[in-house]
Amino acid sequence: MSVLAIRTNQLSRDFILTRAVDSVSFEVPQGIVFGFLGPNGSGKTTTIRLLLGLLDPTEGEAQVLGFDTRSQSQSIRENCGALLEHTGLYERMSAEDNLDFYGRIWHLSAQERQQRIKSLLGELGLWERRAEKVGNWSRGMKQKLAVARALLHQPRLVFLDEPTAGLDPVAAAALREDLAALVEQRGVTVFLTTHNLNEAERLCARVAVIDKGKLLATGSPDELRARQGGQRLEIHGRGFSEMIISGLHQRGDIARVTRENQHLLVDLKEGGESAAIVNYLVQSGVEIEEVRKGKASLEEAFLTLLEEEND
Numbered sequence: 001m002s003v004l005a006i007r008t009n010q011l012s013r014d015f016i017l018t019r020a021v022d023s024v025s026f027e028v029p030q031g032i033v034f035g036f037l038g039p040n041g042s043g044k045t046t047t048i049r050l051l052l053g054l055l056d057p058t059e060g061e062a063q064v065l066g067f068d069t070r071s072q073s074q075s076i077r078e079n080c081g082a083l084l085e086h087t088g089l090y091e092r093m094s095a096e097d098n099l100d101f102y103g104r105i106w107h108l109s110a111q112e113r114q115q116r117i118k119s120l121l122g123e124l125g126l127w128e129r130r131a132e133k134v135g136n137w138s139r140g141m142k143q144k145l146a147v148a149r150a151l152l153h154q155p156r157l158v159f160l161d162e163p164t165a166g167l168d169p170v171a172a173a174a175l176r177e178d179l180a181a182l183v184e185q186r187g188v189t190v191f192l193t194t195h196n197l198n199e200a201e202r203l204c205a206r207v208a209v210i211d212k213g214k215l216l217a218t219g220s221p222d223e224l225r226a227r228q229g230g231q232r233l234e235i236h237g238r239g240f241s242e243m244i245i246s247g248l249h250q251r252g253d254i255a256r257v258t259r260e261n262q263h264l265l266v267d268l269k270e271g272g273e274s275a276a277i278v279n280y281l282v283q284s285g286v287e288i289e290e291v292r293k294g295k296a297s298l299e300e301a302f303l304t305l306l307e308e309e310n311d
């Protein structure tokens with residue numbers, strides 16, 4: 001059985017007019033990237049604050065690295081790193097001086113600070129620019145430095161709240177690669193909140209989906225995709241009339257049908273056979289040009305979960 005970095009049991013938090021986190025229970029094994037997925041306002045950031053002991057739960061409980069969030073919050077924060085809404089960087093200082101400042105706060109010795117700063121900036125591709133003022137850097141470089149700040153004291157667990165938000169695609173991809181490498185090389189656990197489903201699919205070994213404070217699903221990306229059913233068919237052709245699409249909806253072997261311009265996306269239930277669907281369409285008069293087989297994406301599984309919750 002894997003060692004847990006985080007365990008929550010019916011964790012809830014009320015504010016005056018709303019329940020921001022509603023009876024949330026999940027587990028996070030050590031040494032992985034765990035994606036906490038949800039739209040804006042779904043309760044992701046509030047959950048992080050509960051796990052760090054910055055907020056007390058209204059109900060329920062949580063343990064982080066074996067520490068109770070109510071009674072041992074200081075120990076949690078000493079053993080965790082966090083990059084939340086703000087980078088925590090001083091833009092008039094150099095990158096090296098920023099990290100040295102935080103190293104002193106963590107009571108690292110001069111030798112430890114020097115070694116950690118060189119190691120982290122080297123791994124993140126920032127060492128050659130260590131003497132530059134941070135205020136002159138791009139947003140992507142600042143985010144990398146903020147990740148280095150969160151990792152400086154060698155925490156066992158790091159909370160990253162939307163770390164690639166606002167970055168251009170190139171900078172976001174570079175930061176994702178750096179995070180994956182740091183997890184692999186250092187064995188840290190990363191608790192990553194994001195609404196970028198492609199990012200979660202690439203980085204995360206396990207994910208949880210939250211909406212309106214309620215946990216909708218947990219599992220690996222493959223397990224969440226499997227909730228869409230079995231195989232996915234992308235069928236290109238002509239003659240997809242409303243009557244034919246209505247007939248597909250009524251079939252017992254189909255989970256979902258989506259029409260996009262000149263093609264259909266058909267999600268089959270477990271045991272559904274693509275040949276039967278193609279045969280039905282041909283007999284109904286559809287001119288099929290191409291059929292592609294695949295699986296639903298994590299984004300599609302995520303959207304389905306939200307739709308089911310709001311029905």
